[in-house]
Amino acid sequence: MIANYGYKDGSGEYFITINTDKCNGCSKCVDACPYGVMAVGEDLNDPLSDQDVAFVTENERKKIKYTCAPCKPSGKRTTPPCINACGMDAISHSW
Amino acid sequence: MVKKPELWRWTESRWTNPDLDWKDKVITSGVDVGSVSSQAVILADGELYAYSNMRTGSDSPDSSMNAIKWAMEKTGLELDDIAYTIGTGYGRVNVPFSQRAITEIACHARGGNFMYGPTVRTILDMGGQDCKAIHCDERGKVTNFLMNDKCAAGTGRGMEVFADLLGVSINDVGDLSLDIDEEPPPVSSTCVVYAKTEATGLLREGWPKNKVLASYCSAMAHRIITLLERIGIEKDFAITGGIAKNRGVVTRLEKEVDIKIMEKSKYDPQIAGALGAALFAKALYDKGKRK
Numbered sequence: 001m002i003a004n005y006g007y008k009d010g011s012g013e014y015f016i017t018i019n020t021d022k023c024n025g026c027s028k029c030v031d032a033c034p035y036g037v038m039a040v041g042e043d044l045n046d047p048l049s050d051q052d053v054a055f056v057t058e059n060e061r062k063k064i065k066y067t068c069a070p071c072k073p074s075g076k077r078t079t080p081p082c083i084n085a086c087g088m089d090a091i092s093h094s095w
Numbered sequence: 096m097v098k099k100p101e102l103w104r105w106t107e108s109r110w111t112n113p114d115l116d117w118k119d120k121v122i123t124s125g126v127d128v129g130s131v132s133s134q135a136v137i138l139a140d141g142e143l144y145a146y147s148n149m150r151t152g153s154d155s156p157d158s159s160m161n162a163i164k165w166a167m168e169k170t171g172l173e174l175d176d177i178a179y180t181i182g183t184g185y186g187r188v189n190v191p192f193s194q195r196a197i198t199e200i201a202c203h204a205r206g207g208n209f210m211y212g213p214t215v216r217t218i219l220d221m222g223g224q225d226c227k228a229i230h231c232d233e234r235g236k237v238t239n240f241l242m243n244d245k246c247a248a249g250t251g252r253g254m255e256v257f258a259d260l261l262g263v264s265i266n267d268v269g270d271l272s273l274d275i276d277e278e279p280p281p282v283s284s285t286c287v288v289y290a291k292t293e294a295t296g297l298l299r300e301g302w303p304k305n306k307v308l309a310s311y312c313s314a315m316a317h318r319i320i321t322l323l324e325r326i327g328i329e330k331d332f333a334i335t336g337g338i339a340k341n342r343g344v345v346t347r348l349e350k351e352v353d354i355k356i357m358e359k360s361k362y363d364p365q366i367a368g369a370l371g372a373a374l375f376a377k378a379l380y381d382k383g384k385r386k
Binding site for chain 1: 375
């Protein structure tokens with residue numbers, strides 16, 4: 001499943017996309033994120049599956065534009081730590 | 096003081112399947128407590144038996160109770176007869192008689208699959224206070240989704256505000272907005288509050304009501320497209336939720352995406368979430384019994 005967490009408002013589209021078919025629930029993104037945006041647990045959008053997957057926490061879904069801003073590419077840093085940490089290439093940002 | 100008519104008040108509905116007897120069958124139910132409307136769906140052995148669709152009050156537990164009671168009305172069913180209940184929607188954790196809560200994304204895909212058949216791939220749920228675009232497979236399993244609940248633009252609530260502003264019953268908004276000679280440009284503000292200001296300005300310029308409504312419906316359709324594009328629109332395409340009843344938005348959306356939108360199902364399009372929850376309730380009940 002391609003899970004898009006985030007929102008669109010007057011200033012643009014802000015979505016963190018997680019490919020749950022690739023995600024193995026390893027929690028590396030959770031450890032890498034300095035702001036607690038990522039979490040791993042049962043897939044609430046697929047209640048009949050028993051596999052744990054990564055998702056964006058409910059509290060952060062409406063403000064990732066601001067929470068994720070410090071991790072956005074600037075200077076030497078090219079990709080956000082959550083994307084870097086994921087060995088399965090399951091996470092992407094829309095902005 | 097003259098009592099102001101409640102123009103935003105949409106028609107509530109309830110239905111019982113006349114060909115079905117619930118006795119000696121496994122009863123499961125789904126309750127969708129949304130921001131604006133609440134629905135309860137009752138299944139007997141996985142077949143649709145009864146549903147209700149009403150306005151959500153200020154209290155989620157009460158709203159869920161009212162919805163299920165209205166669905167059970169005159170059927171002889173009691174709460175104790177229901178084997179498994181699942182809550183969904185905004186108030187999903189506040190359904191006191193439910194065994195579990197499931198997100199509305201999963202429920203809408205499952206419900207949409209039941210209502211519109213296995214060929215449906217794209218489901219757009221235009222609810223009271225949010226908008227969900229869902230892509231699902233032939234079994235109603237979500238394969239891609241996106242939800243926008245940060246902003247009321249493109250939702251039922253926005254439409255209610257406009258019905259009230261223009262003094263038109265919400266049930267007539269769609270038809271009136273199509274009663275125009277030439278399609279006006281869409282209102283430029285996406286925000287409901289600003290769009291309302293803009294509409295007031297248009298009225299002052301002398302625009303007739305139906306033209307203003309056309310302009311707003313068109314803006315709403317336009318806004319939804321950008322969300323749909325992110326998940327990709329694939330045939331068959333169905334719309335659920337209250338806005339599915341608004342021809343003004345549906346026709347314009349159809350024109351913009353250039354895909355035929357599926358005919359309205361014979362059931363109320365607002366029950367998709369609760370229906371999906373009831374179907375999950377059946378699946379989980381069966382799964383629990385097998386263990």
